[in-house]
Amino acid sequence: MGDNIIYHTIAEQIIDSILNKEFKTKLPTEAQLMELYGVSRNTIRRAIDVVFQRGLLKRVQGSGYFINDISREGKLVVNLSMGAGNPIRVKDSKLESKILSFDLITADKQLSKESKIPLGTKLYKIVRLRYLQGDLYCLETAYYVKSVVPYIPKEVGQRSIFNFVKETYDINVTNSENYMSVTSLDRQQAKHLNKSIGSQELTLTQYNYCKNNVLFNYSYSMYVYPNINFYFNSTRSTES
Amino acid sequence: MGDNIIYHTIAEQIIDSILNKEFKTKLPTEAQLMELYGVSRNTIRRAIDVVFQRGLLKRVQGSGYFINDISREGKLVVNLSMGAGNPIRVKDSKLESKILSFDLITADKQLSKESKIPLGTKLYKIVRLRYLQGDLYCLETAYYVKSVVPYIPKEVGQRSIFNFVKETYDINVTNSENYMSVTSLDRQQAKHLNKSIGSQELTLTQYNYCKNNVLFNYSYSMYVYPNINFYFNSTRSTES
DNA sequence: ATTGATTTGTTCGTATGTATC
DNA sequence: GGATACATACGAACAAATCAA
Numbered sequence: 001m002g003d004n005i006i007y008h009t010i011a012e013q014i015i016d017s018i019l020n021k022e023f024k025t026k027l028p029t030e031a032q033l034m035e036l037y038g039v040s041r042n043t044i045r046r047a048i049d050v051v052f053q054r055g056l057l058k059r060v061q062g063s064g065y066f067i068n069d070i071s072r073e074g075k076l077v078v079n080l081s082m083g084a085g086n087p088i089r090v091k092d093s094k095l096e097s098k099i100l101s102f103d104l105i106t107a108d109k110q111l112s113k114e115s116k117i118p119l120g121t122k123l124y125k126i127v128r129l130r131y132l133q134g135d136l137y138c139l140e141t142a143y144y145v146k147s148v149v150p151y152i153p154k155e156v157g158q159r160s161i162f163n164f165v166k167e168t169y170d171i172n173v174t175n176s177e178n179y180m181s182v183t184s185l186d187r188q189q190a191k192h193l194n195k196s197i198g199s200q201e202l203t204l205t206q207y208n209y210c211k212n213n214v215l216f217n218y219s220y221s222m223y224v225y226p227n228i229n230f231y232f233n234s235t236r237s238t239e240s
Numbered sequence: 241m242g243d244n245i246i247y248h249t250i251a252e253q254i255i256d257s258i259l260n261k262e263f264k265t266k267l268p269t270e271a272q273l274m275e276l277y278g279v280s281r282n283t284i285r286r287a288i289d290v291v292f293q294r295g296l297l298k299r300v301q302g303s304g305y306f307i308n309d310i311s312r313e314g315k316l317v318v319n320l321s322m323g324a325g326n327p328i329r330v331k332d333s334k335l336e337s338k339i340l341s342f343d344l345i346t347a348d349k350q351l352s353k354e355s356k357i358p359l360g361t362k363l364y365k366i367v368r369l370r371y372l373q374g375d376l377y378c379l380e381t382a383y384y385v386k387s388v389v390p391y392i393p394k395e396v397g398q399r400s401i402f403n404f405v406k407e408t409y410d411i412n413v414t415n416s417e418n419y420m421s422v423t424s425l426d427r428q429q430a431k432h433l434n435k436s437i438g439s440q441e442l443t444l445t446q447y448n449y450c451k452n453n454v455l456f457n458y459s460y461s462m463y464v465y466p467n468i469n470f471y472f473n474s475t476r477s478t479e480s
Numbered sequence: 481a482t483t484g485a486t487t488t489g490t491t492c493g494t495a496t497g498t499a500t501c
Numbered sequence: 502g503g504a505t506a507c508a509t510a511c512g513a514a515c516a517a518a519t520c521a522a
Contacts, residue, residue, distance in 0.1 A: 005490070029506060040492050045507090053293070053475065055417070058453040061507045062500030066453075072419065073354060081474050114313060173476050177295070179312065180420045180470040182442045200440040202422045205469075212518075213298040213306075229445075230420040232472055235293065236323050236413050245509070269487060280511050285488090301488045302518030452499075 007043050011050035018056055018067055027057070027065040055081040055233030075227040076132075080178060080204075093132065099157040100127040100192065104146070115143070115218050122146040126157050129192060132225060139193055142219035149216055162217075171216060177207040180230060183222065193224050202228065247283050251290035258296055258307055267297070267305040295321040295473030315467040316372075320418060320444075333372065339397040340367040340432065344386070355383070355458050362386040366397050369432060372465060379433055382459035389456055402457075411450045413457075419445040420470060423462065433464050442468065 003009060014033075017023045028036065033044045048065060051057055058066045070077055107121040117123070124144040130137040142161070144152060149165055156164040165171045183203045190197045201222040208217040243249060254273075257263045268276065273284045288305060291297055298306045310317055347361040357363070364384040370377045382401070384392060389405055396404040405411045423443045430437045441462040448457040 007490075031506080042493085043491060046490085058415070058449075059507075060452045060500080061498065062505075063452075064500095064506070068417075070417065075421070077419070080472075175298070176474045176476075177308075177310065178472050178474065179317070180442070181315070181468065182422060182440065200422065202420070202442070209298075212300045212303075228421065232320075232418050232474065234321050234323075234416045234418065234472065236416070247509075271487080282512085283510060286509085299488075300519080302486075302520075304487065304519095 006037075006039055007046040007050065010037050010039070010044070010047035013037075014047060014051050015054065015056065018051070023067060025067055027067070029064060052235075053081060053233070055079060055231060070231050072229055075229050076225055077229045077231050080176075080230050080232045094134075095137070095160070096131045096134075097128045097158050098131070099154070100129060102126050102154050102157055111143075117143070117145075117215070117218060124149070124152050126152075126161070128157060130221075135225065136193065137225045138221045138223045139189060140219060140221040142217060145216050148210065148214055165216070171210045173208045173217075174211055175209040175213060177209075178232075179205040181205070185222070189222065193222065195224065202230075204230065246277075246279060247286040247290065250277050250279070250284070250287035253277075254287060254291050255294065255296065258291070263307060265307055267307070269304060292475075293321060293473070295319055295471060310471050312469055315469050316465055317469045317471050320416075320470050320472045323413065334374075335377070335400070336371045336374075337398050338369045338371070339394070340369060342366050342394050342397055351383075357383070357385075357455070357458060364389070364392050366392075366401070368397060370461075375465065376433065377465045378461045378463045379429060380459060380461040382457060385456050388450065388454055405456070411456060413448045414451055415449040415453060417447040417449075418472075421445070425462070429462065433462065435464065442470075444470065 030041055030044050034041055056068050058068055103125045105123050105125045107117050107119055107123060112119045127141050129139055181203050182200045185195055185199045187197050201224055203220055203222050205220040210216050270281055270284050274281055296308050298308055343365045345363050345365045347357050347359055347363060352359045367381045369379055421443050422440045425435055425439045427437050441464055443460055443462050445460040450456050
């Protein structure tokens, strides 16, 4: 089940400490963290790298690691660097779903072209409306590769499919490719979202890979939650 | 000027090799790269990490590093993991600008609240329309912190301000915070972009930091280029 | 189907450089 | 200037996944 890779588990513990406000403005120093977790400096730095890549830290040489505040005045911020399955990592945030369709399909030419999933691949196709704290959040169309995820019971569609896949098949997301765009609603989409036809909505298209870059999920979601913001962090060294 | 940090320069060379199609589907093995650049395995792996974080690779244990194709059928893909200053890293892509306003201002309460830039900070405020290959690309409103970037000549607004800042003050972007959202155009914005008032447009808000996390740029840009997609890559270890 | 070689992943140790306080 | 704290780079060993014989 779990993960016995040290730096991963330390990273998760540091993240939890940040979210639980045990670490408030600054992380302990590397030396203190080495002491705390009983590992080498390299391992601590690997763990901190992970936390940093989640967009939770600023690092200042000679000074320390400072905890990032990514909130925006009056806006819902979804941290995409944090994980697609549960991007909103707040204790009391409740995400509910209403299934609109649930099918086992075979990738046709159209889908294959738009998604690059090989023609003929067997997929679960699940369309659902999602609600955050009772408010309409997004319209999601998700495909799961059957050869990786052999079976999804329909009831699971009402809660987190990622959690089900994790608990049942021990499949974790290790890598995601994300595309943000705006798309126009067609008649049916508009109806489901209580919007007018042609309305431009923020759309996130995702490819989720599990261990060793095996694709297990492809999805696109149209977000209608008011003032929603997708956050992510990027780093660069130098440019050519 | 330049950067004598080995793994950064190796990373840049690998990226160039990928973009120039010298490496086509796969990177050489770590052992070969160690040989090629005459450095230790750790350093090669650090360099590869950088390339990976740019969203250019898939890594498969026991097999190798595979080059990612992030293109999408009939769509312009901007790789945000790659660098905000020049996200479109193609030789013949030409980005031109038309300055709408250019001012030296002081952060007021409103700006300070929305951007978290301290009240009273002296800033260059530059509003411009940007054109990609002659086609309207975005409406950008950018603020540069004067204490970090002492002077920007107005003419520079027509080309890359990031390049100017880099060449003149040796300031590089090392970290960016990005927020994607949709915003409604006000009357003036609509006029500049040839859209109707209230039209919903894809908006990227960015905070760009230079060495040791000093903020030097804050901006928001509304993108109207048809079918534009913003790509970025995210990785996870395990989830709680 | 097993083995063995190849290739990437994790973890340790150590030394030195550089920015901040 | 000195102490603290993060950054870079080397070397080494073993683990785990893949691939080919």
